[in-house]
Amino acid sequence: MVTIQDTELKEGIQEAIERAKVLSKPVLVSEVQKINHIDPLSFYAAGKSRFFGERFFWKDPSGETYIIGLGVCKQIQSDQSAGRFNSVEKEWKRFIDESIVFNPYDNKAIGPVMFGGFSFDPLKEKTKLWSKYSDSLFHVPTFMYSEVKGQAFLTTNVVCTQHDDLSLFEKVGVERGAVLDSIENDLPQQGNVLLKEVDINPEKWMNTVEAIVEELKTGSLKKVVLARESRLVFEKRIEIERVLSNLMELQRESFIFAFESNGDCFIGASPERLIKKYGESVFTTCLAGSIPRGKTEEDDHILGDALLSDQKNLTEHQYVVDMIKEAMEESCTEVELPDKPQLMKMRDIQHLYTPVIGKTRDDASLLALVDRLHPTPALGGLPKKEAVEKIREVEELDRGFYAAPLGWVDFKGNGEYAVAIRSGLIQGNEASIFAGCGVVQDSNAESEYQETKIKFRPMLTALGGNK
Ligand SMILES: C=C(O[C@H]1C=CC=C(C(=O)O)[C@@H]1O)C(=O)O
Numbered sequence: 001m002v003t004i005q006d007t008e009l010k011e012g013i014q015e016a017i018e019r020a021k022v023l024s025k026p027v028l029v030s031e032v033q034k035i036n037h038i039d040p041l042s043f044y045a046a047g048k049s050r051f052f053g054e055r056f057f058w059k060d061p062s063g064e065t066y067i068i069g070l071g072v073c074k075q076i077q078s079d080q081s082a083g084r085f086n087s088v089e090k091e092w093k094r095f096i097d098e099s100i101v102f103n104p105y106d107n108k109a110i111g112p113v114m115f116g117g118f119s120f121d122p123l124k125e126k127t128k129l130w131s132k133y134s135d136s137l138f139h140v141p142t143f144m145y146s147e148v149k150g151q152a153f154l155t156t157n158v159v160c161t162q163h164d165d166l167s168l169f170e171k172v173g174v175e176r177g178a179v180l181d182s183i184e185n186d187l188p189q190q191g192n193v194l195l196k197e198v199d200i201n202p203e204k205w206m207n208t209v210e211a212i213v214e215e216l217k218t219g220s221l222k223k224v225v226l227a228r229e230s231r232l233v234f235e236k237r238i239e240i241e242r243v244l245s246n247l248m249e250l251q252r253e254s255f256i257f258a259f260e261s262n263g264d265c266f267i268g269a270s271p272e273r274l275i276k277k278y279g280e281s282v283f284t285t286c287l288a289g290s291i292p293r294g295k296t297e298e299d300d301h302i303l304g305d306a307l308l309s310d311q312k313n314l315t316e317h318q319y320v321v322d323m324i325k326e327a328m329e330e331s332c333t334e335v336e337l338p339d340k341p342q343l344m345k346m347r348d349i350q351h352l353y354t355p356v357i358g359k360t361r362d363d364a365s366l367l368a369l370v371d372r373l374h375p376t377p378a379l380g381g382l383p384k385k386e387a388v389e390k391i392r393e394v395e396e397l398d399r400g401f402y403a404a405p406l407g408w409v410d411f412k413g414n415g416e417y418a419v420a421i422r423s424g425l426i427q428g429n430e431a432s433i434f435a436g437c438g439v440v441q442d443s444n445a446e447s448e449y450q451e452t453k454i455k456f457r458p459m460l461t462a463l464g465g466n467k
């Protein structure tokens, strides 16, 4: 049981209603309180009955930051394609500038935070798979639990209109009390059975890989990332909490995320950071080039060493390094990166990995950096524009939010975006899972196909389809 003593929320609501009258538009009041630790997954689960379809979950790979949101007090979305990063940022800034924030703490990821993401390619023809997600979609939660370096905070966000009155304060208090009272530490155990697993057109996908390899040998394109889908049908509705719990247990080194919208849930465990910005410091990652894990420790070392000296994978990786380095040098005063990749080992796969750090020039915003980086050649290809056009033309899959930036930004401009790979879209008792790989001149369709099979594994296992 968590007891909350409200201090400023009531006064804040009063003030926000007055401000809403003057501005003739809704005004946010945000209050941050330090609370005792709550299990992040239990907080998420506590919102199930009241806020299903309006929740999000985020954990960074270090486990330093957890952000869990329940309810949506403000939605920011944009269906425009050109300038969508900028238009989301502008709307967010305007919203924050007019808001009233009570927050005596200096931590990141507390107070008003918007969580969400962007589709991979807004110009790709839409299918009904992603009908619940617009091309840019962000939620500011009503209640948000943040755990930052072991300290726990609860943020309450209330949007007040000129027609509201102080009864809003009572209403929010009752709702928050109900959420906190329904926190239970044990997740219900529920078995589910995988009835059907359909790989969508694998032969056609391999033919496309072969055709692209031929194109890469002659034209100006150097790399194209091609992805595919597998569709799973279960006996019962998929329990998002259970999938998250499995991901937390099995993919500890990854970003773990869930983003619900209108009853669907985009979920995954990505090893890939697109960009993190804390103050002026920025961190990004070049991640491309893959090999399986070994069955024994010795095997694993042999495979890792083979990856570190494999020319096809080194080329695939280097394209990403070159592009990210150029983008960072444009936006930063200092950029540091090692001159050779190292290994990143996850449960199911190992990758070539080059971390990059920098200091932003003229305080470039996080979303401006996302705009500059997305998609890196780890998800799009090289040259960027031609590769994205090629994917739009030849790929059967509607990527939606797969392979695109997903993450958060707080009201001070700090935040982090992952590249949403190793992910899937849950729709009731069905799920689509996605995986792709970097196709270069030396690619072989069969081995790229095997690579996508390994990349399906984190989600397949978490869903209960592959023990
Ligand atoms: C496109 C995916 O992985 C990317 C990230 C790491 C390694 C990759 C590769 O080796 O092909 C891909 O570029 C995916 O997991 O769906």
Ligand SMILES: [Mg+2]
Pocket: 288, 289, 290, 316, 437, 438, 451
């Ligand atoms: Mg690869």
